[in-house]
Amino acid sequence: MSDRTPEDIYRESFSIVEEKLGPRTGSAEEREVIKRVAHASADVSFARRLVISEGAVAAGIRAVRAGKNILTDVEMVRAGVRKAAVEAAGGETLCFLRDAETAEIAGREGITRSAAAMRLAAPLIEGGIVAIGNAPTALFELCRLIDASAARPALVVGVPIGFVGAAESKRELLKRGVPCITNRGRRGGSAIAAAVVNAVISLAQRGDGSDATRQLGTTGGLKRGYTTGTCAQAASRAAALMLVRQSRLDRVEVRLPAGTPLSLAVHDQELTPDRVRCSVVKDAGDDPDVTDGIKVFSEVRWSDREGVVIEGGLGIGRVTRPGLAVPVGEPAVNPTPRAMIERDLTEILPPERGFHVTLSIPGGEKLASRTWNPRLGIEGGLSIIGTTGIVEPKSTAAYTASIDAAIGMAAALDPRTVFLVPGYVGERAVSTLLAPPSGSVVRVGDHVGFSLEACAARSVGRIVLAGHVGKVAKVAAGLFDTHSRAGDARLETLAACAAAEGADAGLVREILDLDLAEASVEILESRGFAGAFRLVAERAARRSAALIEGRSEVAVMVLDLEGRFLGGGPGDLERLDGWKRFSSSE
Numbered sequence: 001m002s003d004r005t006p007e008d009i010y011r012e013s014f015s016i017v018e019e020k021l022g023p024r025t026g027s028a029e030e031r032e033v034i035k036r037v038a039h040a041s042a043d044v045s046f047a048r049r050l051v052i053s054e055g056a057v058a059a060g061i062r063a064v065r066a067g068k069n070i071l072t073d074v075e076m077v078r079a080g081v082r083k084a085a086v087e088a089a090g091g092e093t094l095c096f097l098r099d100a101e102t103a104e105i106a107g108r109e110g111i112t113r114s115a116a117a118m119r120l121a122a123p124l125i126e127g128g129i130v131a132i133g134n135a136p137t138a139l140f141e142l143c144r145l146i147d148a149s150a151a152r153p154a155l156v157v158g159v160p161i162g163f164v165g166a167a168e169s170k171r172e173l174l175k176r177g178v179p180c181i182t183n184r185g186r187r188g189g190s191a192i193a194a195a196v197v198n199a200v201i202s203l204a205q206r207g208d209g210s211d212a213t214r215q216l217g218t219t220g221g222l223k224r225g226y227t228t229g230t231c232a233q234a235a236s237r238a239a240a241l242m243l244v245r246q247s248r249l250d251r252v253e254v255r256l257p258a259g260t261p262l263s264l265a266v267h268d269q270e271l272t273p274d275r276v277r278c279s280v281v282k283d284a285g286d287d288p289d290v291t292d293g294i295k296v297f298s299e300v301r302w303s304d305r306e307g308v309v310i311e312g313g314l315g316i317g318r319v320t321r322p323g324l325a326v327p328v329g330e331p332a333v334n335p336t337p338r339a340m341i342e343r344d345l346t347e348i349l350p351p352e353r354g355f356h357v358t359l360s361i362p363g364g365e366k367l368a369s370r371t372w373n374p375r376l377g378i379e380g381g382l383s384i385i386g387t388t389g390i391v392e393p394k395s396t397a398a399y400t401a402s403i404d405a406a407i408g409m410a411a412a413l414d415p416r417t418v419f420l421v422p423g424y425v426g427e428r429a430v431s432t433l434l435a436p437p438s439g440s441v442v443r444v445g446d447h448v449g450f451s452l453e454a455c456a457a458r459s460v461g462r463i464v465l466a467g468h469v470g471k472v473a474k475v476a477a478g479l480f481d482t483h484s485r486a487g488d489a490r491l492e493t494l495a496a497c498a499a500a501e502g503a504d505a506g507l508v509r510e511i512l513d514l515d516l517a518e519a520s521v522e523i524l525e526s527r528g529f530a531g532a533f534r535l536v537a538e539r540a541a542r543r544s545a546a547l548i549e550g551r552s553e554v555a556v557m558v559l560d561l562e563g564r565f566l567g568g569g570p571g572d573l574e575r576l577d578g579w580k581r582f583s584s585s586e
Contacts, residue, residue: 013039020044029057033199040195049183056155056179057200060129063154064204067091068128070197071121073114073138077131080194085201085293087363096120115141122151131157133193136165143172156180157196159188215262222393225285227386229337231296232359234264237344239276239300240355244348254344256389257336275301287393290370291382296361303354308345310338310357315364321377322519325561332383333359359384377515387424404454406442411458413439417583419464420444420451422482426466429563434583449480449547456548464583465544466557469566470517476539480547490517497535498524521560533558538569555582
């Protein structure tokens with residue numbers, strides 16, 4: 001199990017649950033809730049005994065999409081709920097058990113703190129979801145509030161646990177006729193309550209993006225998703241169309257950078273004669289992504305300045321250090337999404353008019369702390385990213401199987417040369433600089449070592465690895481899984497190669513103090529040590545050849561973020577004309 005990623009284990013667990021549940025019963029949405037509970041409890045028979053009232057799941061989905069609150073009886077349930085997704089929709093996840101006023105009510109009325117907390121929360125329950133996984137007295141109190149019309153929840157998740165009152169409180173809930181998800185008997189718990197709520201949240205998000213993800217298809221059996229950049233593009237196009245037409249849109253179609261059309265749902269439409277604001281929900285498909293389910297907003301208003309101006313608002317980060325594709329001081333909206341928005345809105349823009357676009361992500365600043373943005377010098381929020389507009393699911397056995405299949409096809413096409421590229425930078429550069437045969441370029445993500453072995457196993461004559469300097473530097477250090485979790489020796493490798501080219505101790509320290517490998521490009525080139533990139537390429541080629549025991553010839557291209565050729569190796573391949581000769585199949 002030591003080599004299994006959390007994502008592998010998660011997906012295999014759900015595969016086991018699906019198998020053990022057997023033939024489908026109930027709606028697909030209800031089955032999703034049952035699956036989540038089976039996973040949380042490790043007990044399929046318990047999950048099958050859930051009582052789901054008619055229309056309960058649909059009511060919960062509507063509440064999540066409408067941005068309603070989720071109230072919990074204890075902090076443990078609240079901690080287990082996907083709060084970022086709730087906040088992105090405009091709601092809050094609340095628990096009043098530790099509130100000072102709760103203690104006061106409990107003491108004054110002679111009731112438990114759990115019951116008092118529910119009474120205090122009553123004004124915030126309207127149209128929301130109440131999740132009770134621990135305290136029967138909280139469920140009894142909620143039933144009393146419902147009888148008194150003091151609380152009108154859209155959905156009650158009532159699964160308190162215990163020997164006293166648990167079974168009885170659930171029977172009382174079922175008598176009320178409100179949409180509910182519960183079970184009979186004493187079993188339940190906080191983990192079960194959170195699992196049910198998270199299933200509803202997931203279904204609410206899936207309904208927003210499922211049509212689009214079906215359009216994008218799968219890879220290795222895993223569903224593709226779409227990026228925050230695509231969300232920003234779609235929300236901006238929808239807002240601009242609504243502003244020009246002065247009518248609402250429920251869906252909008254955009255063209256991705258490669259020209260692929262994609263239809264996305266539009267939410268939160270606010271329409272006035274001068275400005276329109278709306279959102280699109282991010283769906284990362286089957287890729288584990290911290291931004292999955294967030295809402296990306298765009299506000300478009302008329303401007304006195306001709307053309308399209310794009311700025312970042314609440315929850316969008318700002319670049320504070322050099323080395324990224326976006327200049328220091330600018331909002332973290334990457335060049336491709338920015339170009340897509342400008343292209344789409346220019347098509348809509350009436351003559352001699354201008355659009356002012358403000359992008360925002362509610363909760364983005366908090367969510368950014370769970371990303372690499374703080375390390376990269378992006379402060380105040382998330383980035384609007386994406387080069388293809390599509391999220392490819394990574395870090396799974398299924399993904400490596402799809403890489404293996406692609407390498408097999410490339411080797412069958414021409415076993416003399418296969419090009420391996422970690423991502424879009426390498427793919428674009430190889431296609432532009434070397435014009436290889438269609439099908440011979442394979443995108444491998446972080447799985448460089450796996451891909452080298454797959455080529456060697458098929459007796460590929462020449463392997464060309466082309467990637468960004470940061471990725472190649474890791475390979476030069478012997479890191480063939482280039483994901484950050486596997487290690488990071490980029491700057492150390494670059495500093496050592498610079499020293500080998502004659503750089504003094506001051507410059508070596510300067511390289512080591514950088515945050516990004518990309519930032520080293522300008523420094524080394526301006527100081528006359530661009531030869532360091534050739535050394536990086538040569539070491540990466542040597543390490544790769546050793547990994548596959550010389551079964552294939554390996555050469556490496558080092559590129560900057562724009563796809564510019566910095567150097568290559570081994571031998572005379574430091575020159576681009578050397579590369580053209582080497583990669584030719586003639």
